[in-house]
Structures are given as structure tokens and as C-alpha cells.
Amino acid sequence: MLFIDEETGWNIHHIQHQANGGTHQYNNLILMHPNCHRSIHAAKRAIRKPEVSKKRYFDEGLSRGQGNLHARF
Structure with missing residues (x-):
């Protein structure tokens, strides 16, 4: 995880x-x-924007300003 x-x-x-x-437009970005971005292009993979659920975000005990922002591929 990066x-x-x-x-x-x-x-x-x-x-x-x-x-x-x-x-x-925001919905296309x-x-x-940076390493994940290069990997996506090198492998010619398509990605989609993840769904964000405020309920899930707060249910997991996270609040604004806590935790780390990361993505897994």
C-alpha cells in the first residue's frame, strides 16, 4: 500500500x-x-472512480483529519 x-x-x-x-470535469478525474498512476498507464489498465459513502466513512470510526489517504489496486 502506498x-x-x-x-x-x-x-x-x-x-x-x-x-x-x-x-x-471532476467526474472524469x-x-x-505517482507510482500507481505510472503503473496504470504502463499496464494499459482502465480504472473507475471508487464510490464514497459518508456512512461507511464514519461507521469505520474515522473522522476528518484522522487516518491516512490511500488507494489499493
Whole structure:
């Protein structure tokens, strides 16, 4: 699992690539760890934006400002 912090920064990934008509609209963008972003492109894999549930977020005992932001692929 890779963590995003001030050192790694973020990469913006277009879910539907611009060359295929993708836009810069929020629903077509996802923030990714730089290594994960390179891996997705190198493997030519498609990704989708994960569903975010506020209920699940708070049910797991997390609150704003606590925990680490991460993504698993």
C-alpha cells in the first residue's frame, strides 16, 4: 500500500483519456499516487472512480483529519 504525502504529491488521472473524448470535469478525474498512476498507464489498465459513502466513512470510526489517504489496486 502506498501513501500520498507532501513528498510524493498527487497525479491527476483522466478516467476516460482526453484522446478518447475525456474531459477535465471532476467526474472524469481521480487523484493518484505517482507510482500507481505510472503503473496504470504502463499496464494499459482502465480504472473507475471508487464510490464514497459518508456512512461507511464514519461507521469505520474515522473522522476528518484522522487516518491516512490511500488507494489499493
